[in-house]
Amino acid sequence: MASVICGSLAFDTIMTFEGRFADQILPDQLHILNVSFLVPGLRRDFGGCAGNIAYSLHALGGTALPMATVGSDGADYLERLRTLGISTEFVRQVDDTFTAQAMIMNDKDNNQITAFHPGAMQQAHITRIEAREDLQLGIVAPDGRDAMLQHAEQFAAAGIPFVFDPGQGLPMFDGKELAHFVDLASWVVVNDYEGKMLSQRTGWSLAELSQRVRGLVVTLAADGCEVWIDGVREHVPGVVPTAVVEPTGCGDAWRGALLFGLEKGWPLAQCAALGNRIGALKIAQRGPQNYEVDRAALELE
Numbered sequence: 001m002a003s004v005i006c007g008s009l010a011f012d013t014i015m016t017f018e019g020r021f022a023d024q025i026l027p028d029q030l031h032i033l034n035v036s037f038l039v040p041g042l043r044r045d046f047g048g049c050a051g052n053i054a055y056s057l058h059a060l061g062g063t064a065l066p067m068a069t070v071g072s073d074g075a076d077y078l079e080r081l082r083t084l085g086i087s088t089e090f091v092r093q094v095d096d097t098f099t100a101q102a103m104i105m106n107d108k109d110n111n112q113i114t115a116f117h118p119g120a121m122q123q124a125h126i127t128r129i130e131a132r133e134d135l136q137l138g139i140v141a142p143d144g145r146d147a148m149l150q151h152a153e154q155f156a157a158a159g160i161p162f163v164f165d166p167g168q169g170l171p172m173f174d175g176k177e178l179a180h181f182v183d184l185a186s187w188v189v190v191n192d193y194e195g196k197m198l199s200q201r202t203g204w205s206l207a208e209l210s211q212r213v214r215g216l217v218v219t220l221a222a223d224g225c226e227v228w229i230d231g232v233r234e235h236v237p238g239v240v241p242t243a244v245v246e247p248t249g250c251g252d253a254w255r256g257a258l259l260f261g262l263e264k265g266w267p268l269a270q271c272a273a274l275g276n277r278i279g280a281l282k283i284a285q286r287g288p289q290n291y292e293v294d295r296a297a298l299e300l301e
Contacts, residue, residue: 056256
């Protein structure tokens with residue numbers, strides 16, 4: 001079974017501010033905000049939702065098929081995926097544009113400020129999803145607006161169950177569009193803030209949302225997550241990491257584990273529990289794709 005992972009491939013420039021954002025921003029002066037942060041730590045990583053989710057799923061032993069676009073500068077990313085053993089069958093290179101770029105700044109409390117240039121991601125809709133015997137599962141993660149809309153429709157038309165994971169792309173859609181995504185999807189995954197926004201825009205409570213899909217998961221960072229099925233909530237506790245180093249990519253690592261469990265036919269709460277464990281592994285390492293998974297220790301065999 002293979003999972004098609006629709007989302008971005010991006011280069012992440014990650015900067016470390018050794019103070020707290022809250023100490024540098026005056027709440028009563030936001031209308032004239034003009035701040036600068038000294039960032040002694042800086043590095044460039046491979047990232048993007050599709051890349052990060054594929055990395056997690058592949059590390060767990062699943063079959064990841066990222067569907068994304070890179071720009072004229074994307075050769076290194078393509079080579080990395082192939083070196084890892086991740087298929088680039090559905091990755092397209094677009095000339096005359098850059099690969100998506102995320103500029104991420106973390107403070108000492110692991111708060112983040114991010115600027116994102118979509119670049120080639122805006123043309124992600126050029127690749128279509130078609131029914132194929134080995135394509136049994138999918139996810140619509142943050143991507144170009146047209147790609148998210150069209151890929152959700154294409155998953156549904158092909159009869160491929162998929163996860164709707166709007167993430168930071170959620171504000172691009174109004175209530176009617178979000179309701180349509182939910183009705184097409186088999187599962188919905190959001191964090192706590194996104195869950196509130198999704199409820200507000202659709203007019204449906206979390207319980208009502210969960211009754212329109214096979215399951216809804218609301219991630220709660222260190223507190224684990226809530227799994228909603230048919231209007232009933234179950235809390236899945238978080239996992240204490242060995243260290244808290246950097247949050248970038250934790251949610252994507254969690255989603256890769258979710259797909260792995262769904263590929264195996266596990267109950268949703270069991271999928272979420274594995275996601276919490278993988279998220280704890282990731283947060284102990286810098287970068288979204290630099291952690292290692294010990295499958296034997298996770299008793300996945």
